[in-house]
Amino acid sequence: MSDNQHAWYGSASPDQPEPLSPGLSAGSPAAGFGTAGRGPRLLSGGGRRATVVSAMSTVVLLGVLVAIFLAAPGSSEVRHTFFDLHDMWQSFIGDPRKGYYSVGEAIWLNIRMFLAAEAMILVFALVIALIRQSTGPVLFPLRLLAMIYVDFFRGVPLLLVMYAVGFGIPALRLTFVSNQSFAVYGVIALTLSYSAYVSEVYRAGLNSVHQSQVAAARSLGLSQGTALRYVILPQAIRNIVPPLLNDFISLQKDTALVGVLGAIEANQAAQIYGSTVFNYSSLTVAAILFLILTIPLARFTDRLIDRDRRRRLAGAVT
Amino acid sequence: MTGADQPGREQDAWADGTAWAGPAIAVEGVSKSFGPNQVLNGIDLSVAAHEVICLIGASGSGKSTLLRCINLLEPINGGRILLLGQDVTAAGIDANAVRRQVGIVFQSYNLFPHMNVLANVTLAPMKALRIPRAQAEEAATELLTRFGLADKKREYPDRLSGGQQQRVAIVRALAMQPQIMLLDEVTSALDPELVAEVLDVIRELAGAGMTMLIATHEMGFARDIANRVCFLEEGRIIEAGPPAQLFTDPQDERTRRFLRRIVDAGRM
Numbered sequence: 001m002s003d004n005q006h007a008w009y010g011s012a013s014p015d016q017p018e019p020l021s022p023g024l025s026a027g028s029p030a031a032g033f034g035t036a037g038r039g040p041r042l043l044s045g046g047g048r049r050a051t052v053v054s055a056m057s058t059v060v061l062l063g064v065l066v067a068i069f070l071a072a073p074g075s076s077e078v079r080h081t082f083f084d085l086h087d088m089w090q091s092f093i094g095d096p097r098k099g100y101y102s103v104g105e106a107i108w109l110n111i112r113m114f115l116a117a118e119a120m121i122l123v124f125a126l127v128i129a130l131i132r133q134s135t136g137p138v139l140f141p142l143r144l145l146a147m148i149y150v151d152f153f154r155g156v157p158l159l160l161v162m163y164a165v166g167f168g169i170p171a172l173r174l175t176f177v178s179n180q181s182f183a184v185y186g187v188i189a190l191t192l193s194y195s196a197y198v199s200e201v202y203r204a205g206l207n208s209v210h211q212s213q214v215a216a217a218r219s220l221g222l223s224q225g226t227a228l229r230y231v232i233l234p235q236a237i238r239n240i241v242p243p244l245l246n247d248f249i250s251l252q253k254d255t256a257l258v259g260v261l262g263a264i265e266a267n268q269a270a271q272i273y274g275s276t277v278f279n280y281s282s283l284t285v286a287a288i289l290f291l292i293l294t295i296p297l298a299r300f301t302d303r304l305i306d307r308d309r310r311r312r313l314a315g316a317v318t
Numbered sequence: 319m320t321g322a323d324q325p326g327r328e329q330d331a332w333a334d335g336t337a338w339a340g341p342a343i344a345v346e347g348v349s350k351s352f353g354p355n356q357v358l359n360g361i362d363l364s365v366a367a368h369e370v371i372c373l374i375g376a377s378g379s380g381k382s383t384l385l386r387c388i389n390l391l392e393p394i395n396g397g398r399i400l401l402l403g404q405d406v407t408a409a410g411i412d413a414n415a416v417r418r419q420v421g422i423v424f425q426s427y428n429l430f431p432h433m434n435v436l437a438n439v440t441l442a443p444m445k446a447l448r449i450p451r452a453q454a455e456e457a458a459t460e461l462l463t464r465f466g467l468a469d470k471k472r473e474y475p476d477r478l479s480g481g482q483q484q485r486v487a488i489v490r491a492l493a494m495q496p497q498i499m500l501l502d503e504v505t506s507a508l509d510p511e512l513v514a515e516v517l518d519v520i521r522e523l524a525g526a527g528m529t530m531l532i533a534t535h536e537m538g539f540a541r542d543i544a545n546r547v548c549f550l551e552e553g554r555i556i557e558a559g560p561p562a563q564l565f566t567d568p569q570d571e572r573t574r575r576f577l578r579r580i581v582d583a584g585r586m
Contacts, residue, residue, distance in 0.1 A: 212424065
């Protein structure tokens with residue numbers, strides 16, 4: 001197997017799949033990580049007996065946790081404050097006349113902000129990564145700027161960026177720029193912050209494509225741009241889909257931070273409910289809604305990682 | 319005779335590759351160093367059209383670097399390189415235009431792993447020469463058929479043997495219809511039983527009159543196919559001559575020493 005294939009299939013040795021996430025594999029003889037050839041699985045293979053054992057151990061574990069919760073001295077207050085079904089429903093549907101918003105409606109703002117930020121991050125981060133990967137001496141000032149940008153926004157907490165953008169830009173009183181909604185400033189802040197991280201992911205992807213691929217493309221007379229577009233980027237992006245999706249799962253949650261500006265997103269709506277009715281079951285509703293959003297993406301990411309591993313294993317047999 | 323002397327002819331040569339009567343490749347006093355490491359040390363070499371020249375020498379003698387310099391993948395530090403009469407190392411030269419005339423095949427194939435065989439072969443004609451897809455695919459299919467790869471058209475590189483991958487790499491370079499082919503130890507990464515199929519392809523190219531500069535460790539093959547063989551050591555051409563003479567009656571002590579080691583290793 002040649003160098004370029006090593007680069008393509010990633011650095012992990014194909015015959016030693018490293019566990020990416022611990023699997024609950026109580027059924028296997030040595031209860032550890034299920035790595036039986038196909039990588040870690042939530043339910044390890046092993047037939048009906050294994051399924052029964054894993055089901056039982058799950059029930060026992062959950063039972064213990066619930067028992068501890070119920071036995072706690074403050075259990076009934078906590079249940080009333082955070083898990084009251086009536087309040088959960090009320091906060092979900094909302095009631096403007098009583099002074100609180102619907103959490104269920106507010107989550108749509110999170111979804112819209114997430115989608116807008118994601119699209120902008122994908123483009124902006126790629127530009128930053130390409131600038132940082134450039135080599136021409138003419139582009140040195142741009143490279144320096146890009147480096148400072150990445151260092152700065154990776155180093156400053158997102159919350160501070162949110163405040164700076166959300167309260168700073170309106171204070172400038174520029175026409176058009178300064179009178180956007182808080183959601184717009186929130187998306188800008190998210191884009192600024194996440195692009196710094198995602199550009200590093202892109203960069204890792206670009207570096208994972210072996211130099212010989214560049215040589216092969218250029219030797220055929222393809223220009224640098226064409227080589228990048230058709231040869232380097234497709235391979236780079238394929239290598240970084242899992243880490244990229246991982247960042248986007250995190251981005252979905254962080255749309256909640258836009259609430260600090262006053263935008264009525266799910267978390268903010270839940271807090272308003274809490275401080276109006278003095279019951280925080282609304283926060284549980286917000287948490288459940290965020291989980292409904294993030295879990296499918298997380299499972300999808302796992303599937304991609306799994307598929308990538310299988311392809312790598314298949315490719316190793318030559 | 320240089321391109322600067324005859325600008326008119328130079329244009330013709332670049333238009334169809336046949337009008338130029340001088341050497342296809344003229345390497346004049348080329349030197350190249352990587353930092354303090356002098357890899358090429360004043361190389362002079364002239365390759366006539368339709369000539370096949372084999373470069374032999376130990377690893378690190380500069381064979382691969384010379385080929386990469388001719389393809390402009392490495393900038394040179396001194397001397398100049400003329401291809402079909404044009405100085406391609408002059409300032410302001412369009413490296414992409416030069417590379418379209420000069421195919422290079424690497425030791426490690428370097429096929430694009432995310433594309434199937436057909437896409438590998440048609441990418442450069444479509445994107446660099448702006449040939450329409452249908453026409454590029456037709457030409458590619460013809461080439462693949464000629465080299466016994468027609469049934470692999472839709473396969474991805476990781477499904478092919480090393481020999482098949484290397485043949486595809488050669489076809490990919492040929493699809494640009496280059497005037498000159500540079501082959502950089504194209505059989506070195508192959509299992510012994512796969513070497514022959516690749517060498518057969520090169521033989522066919524030589525038979526068809528392709529101008530080729532071949533860096534190789536296959537001495538028997540070099541003796542068979544080359545019009546001339548050049549022995550390199552420490553970035554210099556120590557000795558050059560027809561294979562019959564160079565392999566049987568080497569003049570330089572260093573050539574003799576190298577060939578003795580090859581014979582002792584059972585490679586010849």
